[in-house]
Amino acid sequence: MPLSPNTLKQWMMLVQEMDLAEPRAAELAVEVERLNNAVRKASKLLDFDIEPSSFVTILAAHAQRKAKDGS
């Protein structure tokens, strides 16, 4: 079910106490739905134990591997 502009408008008011004009709520609903769906779809690939800090660990591990074998 698509995110309706009215739902988004009410949600913005509820959680951020910010009012959105109707046309802007319509634009933003499309954008929020697009990003929400993109991340939700991609995150199906995530393992239970993966956390954000794994990114920095991989950068560092690669640097150590480079220093060790020159790759």
Next chain:
Amino acid sequence: MAPDPALMSLAEVAQAIADRRLSSVEATRAALDRIERWQAHLNCFIANDAEMALARAAMLDAELARGRRHGPLHGIPLAHKDMFYRSGAVCTGGSAIRRDWRASTTATVLDRLDSAGAIQLGTLNMSEFAAGATGHNKWYGDCRNPWNPAYMTGGSSSGSGAAVAARLAYGALGADTGGSIRIPAAANGVLGLKPTYGRVSRHGAMPRAWSLDHVGPLARTAEDCALLLSVIAGFDPKDSTSSHEAVPDYVGGLQVGIKGLRIGILSGPDEVHIDPEVQKALGASLEVLQALGAELTLIRAVDLARYFELAETIIKCEAAAMHQRWLRQRPQEYANHVRTRMEAGLVLPATRYIEALSLRGPWLADFLDTIMADIDVVHYPAIPIPVPTLAETDLETSGEAVLELFARISLFMRPFNFLGLPAISIPCGFTGNGLPVAFQAVGKPFTEAMLLTLAHAYQEATDHHRRVPSLDA
């Protein structure tokens, strides 16, 4: 007639000052003279302080005369994007909200440049709160491209790209969250290096989205970039994401050459986004690299767009968290496009933000283990289309129609902020209308030395970087 010192490279002028063939005051005056002639055309400075710059230059000349050289940048006039804090000084971030705001700390990168003997000529124009890929600024005026002022400089480090290209400063700092160093470097015809995430301290650099922010140099040559990176790179206890990796000798490694370097070249879906005129210049750059001994390999098609929306989610959520108080209380003090681009972050679920962050690790590992498994560098376009005009990219007047153009400008940029990989934009020619074209080289983590070696070898074999924009053009 003696050559204009402003036209020398940073490395050349540093050597001339060290040898006392040129004084820092002379180099600074040359830059200031050029700023005076060009500023009205480019609007690349938000503020400059000639008196302070000349006083520091005189002090550095006197110290050198007494035998004290501060470091490799002794007496070199630089200028930086107006988002690097200096204690007690105004730092606008290109915004109306911070027009008079004074920092209470000094950015580590400025501290390090000061210690190495650099001079700061002033602060450079930028997109408001570093949000924008074009160089428009509602509050300080649009920054204009020195090759043709009707065209965009790119952003958000718009002034950095324009000032270095016009020879108003020997180098500049920029910051890159989704291409903000590499886009203006490409659009203005200079080198721009986005280092590996954690390589250069972000302490005292105004955040755009802290998970994706990278600080780096823009300069005319690879040697200039290497000199600047040598000074600013390295662990900083004031930045929790700073890396402990040792800093190699970037300048010393430039002469190694690229014989046997394995360069991955693009095939597949991303190619369709490249303009034919740009593609021609990119092809010519590959021929040069191959002639220098690099080995070219077709790489598996990768859809860079898949990184794009994840990075967008992170940027919007972090920016919204930082700005939410001002968004609520002072919305009229944002340009419309800056405010609206953050709004989605106010309502996206926290789970989506955390998932986007969590995907960085596995997707980085996947990129390294598959795309880069048998190569050293990937060759990509920088901006895959000819540099557009300011009018074509003005969101305040053109509205949402230009969003697709923005996505094309950033397509080959933002994925490498998401992946944290080092990437350098290298000028490789000009389109028929005289605007620069650049290619981008993306390396594995902490391989900035190799990227600079590649850029140096390429520049030794070509002369695109030696062309100087003219006020008479």
